[in-house]
Structure formats: structure tokens, C-alpha cells
Amino acid sequence: MGSQKRIAKELAELVETPPEGITVELADESNLYEWTVHMEGPDGSPYHVQRKIPGEALLPTGYPFKPPAVSFATKIYHPNVTTDEKGSMCLGMLRPDEWKPSSKISAVLQFARQLLAEPMPDDAVEGRIAEQYKNDRKRFEEIARDWTRQYATS
Amino acid sequence: MDSDGEMMSDVSSPDDFLDTQASDDDSLGDGGFGDLDTGFDDDNDLFRQQRNPHEVEYKVLNPAEVERERQDQIAEVSAVVGLSPELAAVLLRFGQWNKEKIIEMYIDYPERTLDRAGVGPVTEGRATTEMIPGFLCGICFDEGDDVESYAMRCDHRFCVDCYRHYLEQKIKEEGESARIRCPGNNCQHIVDSQSVELLLSGEIRDRYHMLLTRTYVDDKENLRWCPAPNCEHVVDCSVKKRDLRRIVPTVQCACSHEFCHGCSLPDHQPAPCTLVKMWIKKCEDDSETSNWISANTKECPRCQSTIEKNGGCNHMTCRKCKHEFCWMCMGLWAEHGTSWYNCNRFEEKSGSDARSAQAKSRASLDRYLHYYNRYSNHEQSAKLDKDLYLKTEKKMTSLQSQSGLSWIEVQFLDTASHALQQCRQTLKWTYAFAFYLARNNLTEIFEDNQKDLEMAVENLSQMFEKPIPELAQLKVDILDKTAYCKKRRVILLNDTAENLKNGEWSFNVEW
Numbered sequence: 001m002g003s004q005k006r007i008a009k010e011l012a013e014l015v016e017t018p019p020e021g022i023t024v025e026l027a028d029e030s031n032l033y034e035w036t037v038h039m040e041g042p043d044g045s046p047y048h049v050q051r052k053i054p055g056e057a058l059l060p061t062g063y064p065f066k067p068p069a070v071s072f073a074t075k076i077y078h079p080n081v082t083t084d085e086k087g088s089m090c091l092g093m094l095r096p097d098e099w100k101p102s103s104k105i106s107a108v109l110q111f112a113r114q115l116l117a118e119p120m121p122d123d124a125v126e127g128r129i130a131e132q133y134k135n136d137r138k139r140f141e142e143i144a145r146d147w148t149r150q151y152a153t154s
Numbered sequence: 155m156d157s158d159g160e161m162m163s164d165v166s167s168p169d170d171f172l173d174t175q176a177s178d179d180d181s182l183g184d185g186g187f188g189d190l191d192t193g194f195d196d197d198n199d200l201f202r203q204q205r206n207p208h209e210v211e212y213k214v215l216n217p218a219e220v221e222r223e224r225q226d227q228i229a230e231v232s233a234v235v236g237l238s239p240e241l242a243a244v245l246l247r248f249g250q251w252n253k254e255k256i257i258e259m260y261i262d263y264p265e266r267t268l269d270r271a272g273v274g275p276v277t278e279g280r281a282t283t284e285m286i287p288g289f290l291c292g293i294c295f296d297e298g299d300d301v302e303s304y305a306m307r308c309d310h311r312f313c314v315d316c317y318r319h320y321l322e323q324k325i326k327e328e329g330e331s332a333r334i335r336c337p338g339n340n341c342q343h344i345v346d347s348q349s350v351e352l353l354l355s356g357e358i359r360d361r362y363h364m365l366l367t368r369t370y371v372d373d374k375e376n377l378r379w380c381p382a383p384n385c386e387h388v389v390d391c392s393v394k395k396r397d398l399r400r401i402v403p404t405v406q407c408a409c410s411h412e413f414c415h416g417c418s419l420p421d422h423q424p425a426p427c428t429l430v431k432m433w434i435k436k437c438e439d440d441s442e443t444s445n446w447i448s449a450n451t452k453e454c455p456r457c458q459s460t461i462e463k464n465g466g467c468n469h470m471t472c473r474k475c476k477h478e479f480c481w482m483c484m485g486l487w488a489e490h491g492t493s494w495y496n497c498n499r500f501e502e503k504s505g506s507d508a509r510s511a512q513a514k515s516r517a518s519l520d521r522y523l524h525y526y527n528r529y530s531n532h533e534q535s536a537k538l539d540k541d542l543y544l545k546t547e548k549k550m551t552s553l554q555s556q557s558g559l560s561w562i563e564v565q566f567l568d569t570a571s572h573a574l575q576q577c578r579q580t581l582k583w584t585y586a587f588a589f590y591l592a593r594n595n596l597t598e599i600f601e602d603n604q605k606d607l608e609m610a611v612e613n614l615s616q617m618f619e620k621p622i623p624e625l626a627q628l629k630v631d632i633l634d635k636t637a638y639c640k641k642r643r644v645i646l647l648n649d650t651a652e653n654l655k656n657g658e659w660s661f662n663v664e665w
Contacts, residue, residue, distance in 0.1 A: 065320060100335075
């Protein structure tokens, strides 16, 4: 299956015309399946700081028939991102039964960034944070901002 | 065999969307409790052959019959709405195989129904693969005029290799069949069987068809696979999920396995499914632990925390509330003065108060253990009875030669053993059922029935312990006792089933 060709093409497109606030590169030039992603916190969101938030996209060997995995390298306080060291992102479109082989990583990353701007508390992985997001938005934003400053800039 | 087509009408009313699916199956009910309803016409209506209250109507189907039933429904809908059978199948799956509802929906809102079902706009022509100039596959990015490609009616075109790979993965790895959607981004169209036929072949295509039949059975509430190992039969029974509070739909497969159509567990009459699940869970959590707790611990007289005595000294200090008491008499330690290791204050007032509080909490544990021990005893005895029978069976051959009985004539042991197993199974569950029953007049009748069945079972069970040569002489006796056991079982089950159906039981738990 021509997955290498597809990945190379997707990568080239992303490098050439990167979507707003997102840059990607290979973590290691010899490996097409591990990408380093830098994401700018959307304006007005508590994730908007000087530096871009680092993360990665891992492509399984079965890509594009199997979904990629997207995660943040630093801790993010967000209802849809796990607070463990993995920082994995829970996106409906990345679930094996939802994923379509014609979906593109570019779309996934843009969706992820959109999620930073607008969390989906009803689809949360961190229930406690989702609760807070719904009931005490101010406090949520404070903590999220603190975390971003503390972790993403160091 | 009776097949009274009207019996189910009082427990289900074909009304809302999902509940009408079996309403057209008038053919239900041949095949079933052949050997169970013999000889008990004493309290039945003389003019009408009637099923016992604890029995339900059902039909056993083999895989070919299931597939035929599926095809018949597809053909019927296909003919009425004028769609190809493949698309009619997608529609039916969407409507959970409720033919009437689907036809009605389609006639009222054809486009919307097709769209929601994942069929999309219907166009003419059969599915074929094509080579299109300037084609670029959106999955592998291969391009060229000679790339063979395929698209369904939604027109999301991909190269045949990618399409095939996608389908294979869905079928092989995810076990999907009727729910595979077009590989196009965000496209909800279902890949119909015609497309699969075109793209796949051999083993994987067979697997696809097998999965389709399987989803059909899984989709329909009235169908259930026989859970026995290696059994491929399906049982059709129209008792609805919401009726499971009032009915315990027990069926017997063609492979002779008896199970509950509501939950697939082995026959658990007279206890309803929900109580059975509660009981099983309770036993998993509790049984061994409770026994241990009962034997090794006491509750703190003040805060009721359970305490294990881990040293020799009777001067106990509760970790939780710091209450100091004597392990022997449960009285305040302060009242013991200096008689440290030799508690002789058995009649102290505080001690007897504490003991009565403790007695209360013990009583609930004891109550559970009472039922649990009897439940597990019957389970154990059923196994032992079976072992004993298997040994006996070997000797049945010798019995034939010793006593001159024919093979047919020694079959009474087989019948007796089966009855014994079945009655113990029922008895076992009567104890789980009784655990949740609140006491009233009905429970007394129930307990009498339980006692009668238990005695009958023990009497029959004893027979199996007799030496082999005596068995031949006991044949008539064993046959009598077997019939009596069966009769007692039916009496008990009918009583409980009727009370359950009429909502007469009161329970000590919410369920």
C-alpha cells in the first residue's frame, strides 16, 4: 500500500502551506511516521502564550487506514486532553470506528487547535476539568493559563 | 407439542417502533417443551390446551433458516419499495428490521429515509469499477489514467486497492458488516453488499456474509444465539425486554441446552433476570468474604466497624472510633476493672446491649449466608449427582447383561438424572429468589413448595447411591420419584411465574 507516498505528500502540503497557527516537521528525517507539531494557542484562549505549544502526531504503519494519534508534549489543562504525562487528545474523528482513510492530518490538527479555543466538555476525558469548565469558567481559565505559562514556556 | 398462537398476546402489545418486529411471525411455537408438559393437565382448562404459566412460546432456527428469514424480509421490502435487494437490506438494518415501519417511512419521506439510512440518492445502473482519465486516489495519492477505481452512489471515488484494503480491514479486524461506511471523509453512506461482492472474493467475502447474518440476529430482539459451546442455533422468542420483570422466558435449544432468552444465562427459573444478575454480583463480591467475616470478626459496639482480632489480648481498641471494649463479652473495657485476661462479666448491661446491636448486623449476614449456602449446595449437589450418574452410566451396560434389561429399558436412569439436574437448578435459584423476597403469605406457600421439591429431589438423589444390581429392582420406584420431582418442579414454577406475572410478589430490594 502506498502509505509512504501519501504521508510524504501530506507532509509536503503542510510544510508548504501550513494551516493557521500550526507548524509540522519530522521528528527524525529518516522516519516518516513521527511528526513534531507546534501549535499556537488560539487568540483569546488561555493557551495563548508567547511560545507555541509542542506536541506530536504519531502515524501507525497502517496509516491512512488506521488513525494517527495526536498528543501534547507539555501538560495542558483542558477537558479533552489527559493530564498524565502522555497528554493524549481525545478526538471523536480519531476513534478507529470513526476514522476514514481519506481524512487528512491537516484536518485533524486544525480540529485539535479549534478544540483549544472551544473545549467540548460533554466529550471529556478529564471529567473534573469539564465540570469546572462548565460551572466555574473563570477559575478554569486561570488554572489553564497558569499551566500553559508554567509548562509550555519552560 | 402445543402451538397456541395467541398465548403471547397478553404479554406484548405491538405498538411502538421497535416492538412490532415480530408481530408478523405467526409461525412461532412449533418445537419446544415437548417433554415438559406431559401429565399435568389436572388444573388446566379442560377445553383448551394450554401452556404452563412458566413456559413461553418459542422456535428454534438453524443458521440456514435464519438466513432464509433475512432474505425473505429483504425480498419483501425490496418488492414493495422498488429498491434493489442490497439497498433494501441497508434500509432494513437502519430500521432494525421493522418491515412495516420502514415501508411506511419510505413511502412518506423517501429521500429523507434513504439519506438517514445511509443509502443516499438512488441512481440507475449496476456497480462497476472504472478507469477514469486524470483520476487521483484520495487515500494513497496514486494517480493515472489506468488506475482502476470504484465509487458508490455518493461518488466518493478511490482506487480499487485502497477500497479493498479498507473493506478487508473493517471486516477482518473490526468484525463490521452492515455498518461499514464509505471511506470518504465524513460520508455516512453504508457500503452495500453489492459493492462488497464486486470488490471482495473468497474467504473474506464469506466472512462478510457470515457477519451479516450475525448482525441480523444481534439486531433483532426476538432472536438470540444459543450460548452452548459450538451450537449454531438461534432461538426466536417474542418476549420483550420490558416484560422481563414479569416473565422468565426459558427456552430449550435443539442441542438440548436450556437457557434464558432474556439474558442467555442457563435456566434460572423462578428468579427474574435482574435479580439473578444482582445475586450473581453479590455472590462474587460476598460469598467467601462473608464466610470469613462471619467466622473471624466482630463489629465495634460503638461504630459498627468490622474488626478482626489479630492478637491474643481481649482488650480491643477500635482503630476508627477509639472505643475500648472486651472481645469476649463486647462490654466496655472500663467496666472490667482489673480482671484483664479472664472475662467473667458475661451479664454486664453494656455488654448485652452491644451484643444485641451486633446480633442485628450479624442477622443480615446470616440471612444472606443461609440462602447462599443452600444455593451453592444445590449447585454442588447437581455436579455430584452428575458425576454419580456418569459412573452409573458405565455400569448400565453391565446392568443390561446382569438383569436382562434392554438398552431402552435402562434409559430410565438417564431420565431420572436429567430430572434431578433440572430440579436442582431450579432449587438453586429459588434460594436466590427467596433472598430478595419480602415476607408475606405468598412466601409461605412458596417455601412449602420449595420444601416439597427439595424433599422429592433428595429422595430421588438417594436412589442413585444404591448399588448397581439393586437399581433394576428399583426401576418402578425411580420412575415414580422422577415423575414426582418433575411435578413438584412444575407446581413451584407455575406458582412463582403466575405471581410474578400478576405483580403479586413484594421484594426487599428495588429492581
